Amino acid sequence: MMTGDHVKASRSSHHDEEPLSPAARFFQAPRFNVYIIAIVGCKTRINTDVVKAGLEQTLVKHPRFSSKMVVDGNKYCKNKKWTQTKVNLEDHIIVPELDPNIDFPDRFVEDYVSNVTRTPLDLSKPLWELHLLNIKTSDAEAVGVFRIHHSMGDGASLISLLLACTRKTSDPEALPSVPVKKRAGSTFNSRDGFWWFFLAIWMLLRLIWNTMVDVLLFVATTLFLKDMKTPIKGAPGVELNVKKFVHQTVSLEDIKLVKNAMNMTVNDVVTGITQAGLSRYLNRRYIHSSCTGEEKKLDGRVKQSNSNIPKGIRLRTVILVNLRKSAGIQVAHAPNDPSSSLSVAETYPPEFKQDMADMMAKRLKTRWGNLIGYMFLPFTISLQDDPLDYVRKAKATIDRKKLSLEPIFTSMCIGFAFRIFGNKVAAAIIRRALSNITMAISGVVGAQEEISFYGHPIAYLAPFVYGPPLSLVVNYQSYVNKMTISLTVDPSVIPDPYELCNDIEESLKLIRHAVVNKGLIKDVV
Template sequence: MTTCTSKLIKFGEDGLEPMNPSSQCLNTSYLSLGIIGIAESEIPIDVEKTMIRFEDHVIVPTFPQGLSPESYTQYFEEYLSKICMDKLSETQPLWELHIIKYPTRGAAGTFAFKMHHALGDGFSIMGAIFSTFKRVDNPSLPLTFPSTISRSKVQRNIFNSGLSFISQCFNTINDIVSNVMHTAWFGDRPSAIRSGAHLVECLPVHITRITFSLDDISQVRKKLGVTVNDVIVGIIFHGTHLYTKVMEDQTSSKFRKTALVLLNTRMLNGYQSVDEMLQKNMWGNQFSFIQIPLPSYSDGQNVDLKEFILQAKKIIQRNKTSIAVHINGLLLSLMGSLRGSEAVSKYVHSTLKSSSFVVSNLIGPTEKIACADHPISNLYFTVTGSPQSLLFLVMSYLGKLTITISGEKGFIDLPLLVSCMNKAFEKIVKEA
């Protein structure tokens, strides 16, 4: 039987500052999550130039000499899978910097920032990392990010506002009840994308990524009258549908499959500096989630990719008229106050495990950035320790959108899944 244990740090002793309740629930015997941010350098990495004094936190792996970029790509992917499974030492600050100085298929060198999720969510951690980067075109200027504020403005009269309030109340109650019932009793069954293995978070993973053009996605967005997020979710849903259609029989293909979409609950547009987040009490883990069922189709039914995107738009739009996302956060805080972080961690673990896969999204800068004078060609991230067989982690940077796919090794056929995702993207760009 597979086991997965970790020593828990005792905060409040030896001068250590206690974590806030939302962070404590991510570092317990039930759940221990981590975030790895990867920055690909356009030029070979000068280790001496980038080395800092925290020797215990900076790791420079050694690979065989004289190999091709293709071979080094395989070594890097295996190394990335390994550090995903390695536990951070809890006798020291929970972060590491891995410097891979070998050229891969897509980079001359690679930085991998590994941090425990207890330090903060993706918004906090990426904000801290971005504060150390500089713009290539003008280092004195701040980084800029795509706007996350909707441009649509709808004039509402009293009648429409009343209907909107009633709809909001109904959707909120429905979402909370359905989320609790799904987590407690009606979790997804094992399928081609969910093994249901015991302690799946401790099993080896394989990680790959695909990159799409944001210009192509924006063209689809304009033609269909949807948002970029609608297009992304639609492509992920359709690519997953194509994959399960190949891997499953007719019976299991009809089972309910649920995506857990993680959301940042801060009312902010873009990242802020560490000092600003600390002053405004914005640092830490401030996130919630929504459960989205994948559209299901009967065998032989003609599946239109546009329908996946429009269905994603419909579901996301409905969740905008629900405040369940924020109430979920309040309920978790209340549970933590009454029953402690272990109870919250157990519930979050159950919520993650009862779904088929996770989708998480972060935005990156719109201009090229540099890390220690090394221009960065691409940015992406992954999450470790999540009790699922499949994760989709999405990040934009420099006109590109990279989807990192983390799959349970030996269970998820990543080459096939990547092929299905590419087919879904090519189809919607061609037909939209």
């Protein structure tokens, strides 16, 4: 059984209480207290009264956002459940008084968000809050900062709900639209049935083999298989450190240009530029290590020629995969392709395109909550002579992962451990596995056109995650023709996160330049 919540969007009195799902419980386990931050940059100053009125009619009507967590029982048997409660928006909307002429406003917002994370959310109230900062930054006139506990839902659920609170700037009555994943038409010919049969058998055998290998690697990672110690690998206890949150915007059109030229997906390109950016960043960090007199060998590995990166680095990232199979409230990831975790598969279903109150009244059978699996992806960290090799290697790795049931297995494994051994063991398994790798990467698709948040035009969206035992989490968020790179870092491990952002952006430029120079695409300005 999958570990996610299955919540009907209803405010019926029969659903005033609901047990926490296994996923929600282990997201609240000791040393695995995970939160989601979503920064909304606005093009105008924020009218607090307008936002509150809008939230009253939308977000507060959602059962999860109007429920608090209640703990029953004794120390030997604690029963946690969501219980409906009356929401007082004054407890959830924080509007600090700020000097509009403050020096270094971008740095102020970063520090403000970091300081917010020092204090856990109050369990006596629904586990979310919104900070409204009327301060002009380099890319917005004002900023809204959502903080939501991960037990309330995964990124797919929460980003869809956030988008449900917005409207198209060009049409204030219309919800935003997201890309539709085109399904390939069937080209089956009965005369080729013989070859199709053997191809299907071959693909099935590959699926079984890849799944077995990935399952063994997951078990090994949980028990003993660790990533190599690198300048971006966090030490034990990294989840307890205060994080720093930075973001940077790149061109989505450049990513699509590379995607189309090389017949890839956005996932492939995003993974490729992340590998390329990390390689550039680590090479510079190793140069610094060499200059300070440290050994030029690491764990017995000799540096590659013309680079300072040790050869054969084991560096893995975890990707949270949406396991939903049908259209519903989610708008992020690919429900029909569990391995394609950075793209959108569906538009909103017709019944979702209405006010939140109407949506709740219709009691839609949507799979809300945490319905995710974990996929561990090895990164190739090296300096490539041809920039296009980064995306080629990324595509090869992702294509291989698509023929694996690893995300489903990890979800089932955690659910099984929860039912048999309890919440602490289930949380310890995933925390141990994450502690032995280096980073996490995720991405969600935003609106294709400009949207407004209760009448406030949005300049950008930047999602972050903190709480897992990782020193680096990379999130990608598309919006219109832009892609926001959001980094959650432990500043004691990565003291210069903007350098890493710059390396990822520069890698995209180099890859795009190589595509154009090699003539892989024409009519490019």
